[in-house]
Amino acid sequence: MAGILDQLREEAEKLERRVTLMEVCGTHTHSVAGAGLRRLMPQKVRLISGPGCPVCVTPVDYLDRALALAALPGNSICTFGDLMRVPSSTVSLEHARAEGARVEVVYSPRDALDMARANPDQRVIFLAVGFETTVPTIAGALAEAEAEGVPNFLILPGNKTMPQVMRVLVDDPELDVDGFLLPGHVSVITGWRLFEFLTADFDVSGVVAGFLPTDVAQGVLALVRQAVEGKAEIGNVYGRVVTAEGNTHALELVDRFFEPSDEVWRGFGTVPGSGLGLRPEFDHRNAALIEVAVPPPAEPVGCRCGDVLRGVIDPPECPLFDAGCDPDSAIGACMVSSEGTCAAWYRHERWTEGAGS
Amino acid sequence: MCLAIPMVLVERNEFEGVAEIDGVQRRISVMYVPEAEVGDYVLVHAGYAIGQVDADEAAKTLELLREYSDSMVEL
């Protein structure tokens, strides 16, 4: 690791100006913060976080709808643990469960399907959030449900895809992203070719990196080298799992069930084509079609999650950061999710004295 | 949304398998890795193997996973 950092410092010396590199994956955010990588970056390399946490970019009204569905008798909500403490316009799923709603945390969408099989009188609704890494796991569960004929397994679609929001980021005049640290496990599914639009349409570089601190550092080094050489290419330092074309079996099954849809991202508004909706032939699996009263969405006053997610500000610049908003009493989604930029910052980077003695 | 870990495939049939890391086993779906054989390393996310991992590299990753915070070098 020390070697990579030395090389990074050497390369950065050759830069003519400061470069801004953005990571767009919650696990990268977590890894960078946990290893204190930001502080180890050379002066001319600015590492910022983007909308990489799918929980954080889930808009408030998705949670509101999930809660409204949970409140209906006969419905059971299954969710990844990540969503449990995210605030909605009213309360979180954790609170709703305490108030009597049927909410279960599952490790895998297959566990939700198991629950549907075991409880034929319940309508089991899985909260489908996550990026391209996770969508195949949901498609897999849907395929099993279809094949076996399990009628009471539904999803509330909320999955999102990366490329469209990355286009928005690159186009943003307030940002000036020179290169992206590309999400490693998304790329396992999609293949790194998915990101070629960055170089082709925007002359911006991208390097796929894994999640260990050494992987991230290697990714940053590759990006800096490109900047020094004035190149804009898609590189891959996660060769042990990532290929150009990705996992075609997964991509095929995802395509069977899902089609691109327009999705709202917290902080960005609607990003056309950035979501994955269920194809109409699977309306019977689509919990979004269930009639339910959803309150008008209410974002907390003063919360700047949106700006944090766009990479425009660092968490401490939000007036609520550590002043009412902390992991124990999170006001915004960025603080609740363990991968959220604000949570990662709070846990690892808020100390004024730093971690050395 | 990327918590995926390399695990060894210890059992499989066409769609179902059992994967292991550090003596802990879990049933997983192997529907997306039809070419993976028992003894291969697969990357597991939310109960599904999503890809194969090169064996030498997997061993390295697991070693590094144990040393997760190896990067805070004092300047």
Next chain:
Amino acid sequence: MKAPKRVLLAHGGGGHLTRRLVEELFLPALQNPYLATLTDAAVLPEMPPGRPALSTDAFVVDPPIFSGGDLGCLSICGTVNDLAMSGARPLWLTWALILEEGVDGDLLETCVRGAASAAKDAGITVVAGDTKVVPRGKGDGLFAVTAGLGVVPPGRDLSDTHIEPGDAILVSGPIGDHGATVLAHRHDLVASGLKSDCAPLAGLVETLLESGAAVRALHDPTRGGVVTVCHEVAGRSGAKVVLEEKALPVRREVAGVCDLLGLDPLALACEGRALAWVAADDADRALKAMRSHPLGAESEIIGNMEAGLSGAPPVVMKTRVGGERPLDLLSGLDLPRIC
């Protein structure tokens, strides 16, 4: 010893069935003259010299039977250990059960046997008990509530306020075994090498305290794990906790469970481990003493205290190449995550 086939509401009613439950299950299992009197309160002999220590706990573990233990042994050990961590010699425990109507008799018997066995290992007597039964659906199987009375011998005074910069931190064995065992069960993970570390620590504590090492304080990292205890200690002592990552003993299977579920062994419960804060010069002596006891065979020195600095993190971990990262306290439950 005979348990009913199934727990009925009448078992908690105070009448005939209650008496049979006590006489056929609890008394034979827990076997002691205090309990056998079946009076309203246990009248105990005079306390040995020293200060009395009293502790209470409630136990709601799911599943009630797990690899390496059960609710019964957990509840006895938990209370014994609370007393032991305060420097008290545990003497007498009370044990009250709240059972849900319909609970399987075999499950109840296993827990009662577990409690009896733990009481014997710990050298304590369960002198009073109670049983209530709640209607089906109004309880989660079995809950246990305990109180424990012990005595802190004269001259002994353990407290976090005695902890100073330079003090060594020791742990009596690998961390997270209990938490990982219970979580593995809940999430369908199979690990034959994994079992709870549930054990009574009074004997280990006496061995350590009798070694002559200057022990400042003791804590058992139950719910919230080692990291929670460290934050409490940092808060009360005003000093900074520095843990050494490479010195932390973690079983392979515990690491595996944590990798799979996205958790940290430092945050998982231990039910048979002690953390000891010891004067720096006595660290080796303390380690030797702990290792000489069967429950401390895998003890390690895992860190030390440094001067606290305001604005700096109170608990940090020195990583394998000598850097440091802050260890934050958990927010609420640690939920398995995929993100």
